[in-house]
Amino acid sequence: MARSTIRSFWLILAAVIALAGGYGVWWLKAADQARDTLLAWIEARRAQGWTIEHGAITASGFPGTLRLAVETPALARPSETRPWSWRGPERIWVEIRPLMPNHMKAMFPGRHRLDLGPKAALDLALQSGQIEVAMADERLESGHLTLEGVELAGLPGASGKLGLGRLDLDLQDRRPARPEELKQPSWTAALELDALQLPPGITPPLGPRVERARLRLALYGVPPANSGREALRAWSEAGGTLEAERLELKWDPLDLEGDGTLALDRDLAPMGSFFVTVKGAFDTVDALVKRGLVKPADSLVVKLALAVLAKNPPEGESGSLRLPISVQNHQLLVGPARLLRLPNWTE
Numbered sequence: 052m053a054r055s056t057i058r059s060f061w062l063i064l065a066a067v068i069a070l071a072g073g074y075g076v077w078w079l080k081a082a083d084q085a086r087d088t089l090l091a092w093i094e095a096r097r098a099q100g101w102t103i104e105h106g107a108i109t110a111s112g113f114p115g116t117l118r119l120a121v122e123t124p125a126l127a128r129p130s131e132t133r134p135w136s137w138r139g140p141e142r143i144w145v146e147i148r149p150l151m152p153n154h155m156k157a158m159f160p161g162r163h164r165l166d167l168g169p170k171a172a173l174d175l176a177l178q179s180g181q182i183e184v185a186m187a188d189e190r191l192e193s194g195h196l197t198l199e200g201v202e203l204a205g206l207p208g209a210s211g212k213l214g215l216g217r218l219d220l221d222l223q224d225r226r227p228a229r230p231e232e233l234k235q236p237s238w239t240a241a242l243e244l245d246a247l248q249l250p251p252g253i254t255p256p257l258g259p260r261v262e263r264a265r266l267r268l269a270l271y272g273v274p275p276a277n278s279g280r281e282a283l284r285a286w287s288e289a290g291g292t293l294e295a296e297r298l299e300l301k302w303d304p305l306d307l308e309g310d311g312t313l314a315l316d317r318d319l320a321p322m323g324s325f326f327v328t329v330k331g332a333f334d335t336v337d338a339l340v341k342r343g344l345v346k347p348a349d350s351l352v353v354k355l356a357l358a359v360l361a362k363n364p365p366e367g368e369s370g371s372l373r374l375p376i377s378v379q380n381h382q383l384l385v386g387p388a389r390l391l392r393l394p395n396w397t398e
Contacts, residue, residue, distance in 0.1 A: 082110040100129035209250040216246030236269035265299035304334035356388035
């Protein structure tokens with residue numbers, strides 16, 4: 052009995068060692084394959100005219116997540132009209148799970164420089180930056196971008212740096228295999244901003260600091276193939292809409308929450324309606340008048356509309372109002388009263 056137990060132990064141990072050794076060989080092969088795939092992608096871009104530079108590419112992370120470190124990356128995109136180049140920090144990392152090769156994560160904290168032309172350059176500093184993507188059949192299935200501790204210098208007209216506490220952007224492709232089965236949103240997106248500090252030299256419509264912004268969108272209909280007029284018209288005529296499932300903005304003196312729907316009119320201009328709960332509505336109108344964005348005469352009409360059209364009376368000392376907001380004919384309306392004339396994005 053004892054000999055049988057000992058023999059079983061050694062057999063199990065041998066099997067574990069064999070499996071561990073096999074996994075180690077497989078992991079190293081996966082690391083080599085990941086590195087070769089990255090180098091092949093670089094060479095393919097170079098063949099298209101891109102300029103790509105980098106230092107050493109090394110692999111680490113055994114026995115878990117595979118991590119590729121790329122030293123001093125830089126690239127430039129060829130273009131006769133809009134050339135640009137990017138130079139990254141000393142090192143960026145790309146993580147791949149060997150058992151989930153279609154899921155990747157890249158981390159890129161540090162200093163970045165983006166040159167957009169002879170007189171346009173942006174310097175970006177990140178305490179933390181990462182993006183996670185999941186691919187399915189060579190298309191993006193989902194993506195999540197997170198930035199923390201952001202400083203951006205070089206914005207046109209600015210005499211200082213833009214600051215941002217945190218940014219989260221999430222994208223989800225929810226299209227089924229067959230377009231005729233599309234009954235839910237084809238794409239969803241969620242954006243969250245915290246502590247956005249605008250730089251001196253830029254005159255915002257309200258104060259220089261946005262404490263919080265939240266936006267959750269759902270795109271209905273087969274997504275347009277591109278942003279061209281014909282593609283947008285086809286999407287719109289097929290009933291395509293954009294649902295704002297969540298809209299939240301804390302930008303003193305404005306504090307707003309709501310939801311609504313956007314579509315395109317015959318001229319491909321945005322149109323839609325929202326219901327929002329607003330605090331600081333009257334102070335916001337005064338601030339827009341002060342910035343020259345709302346005419347004083349219009350502000351009186353808007354304030355009257357705020358008082359008359361509020362779906363609920365002010366809630367105690369908070370003064371929150373439930374208001375209908377609409378976009379039509381290049382105008383932003385509070386009820387029937389025009390608040391702002393919007394740019395003509397179709398020109």
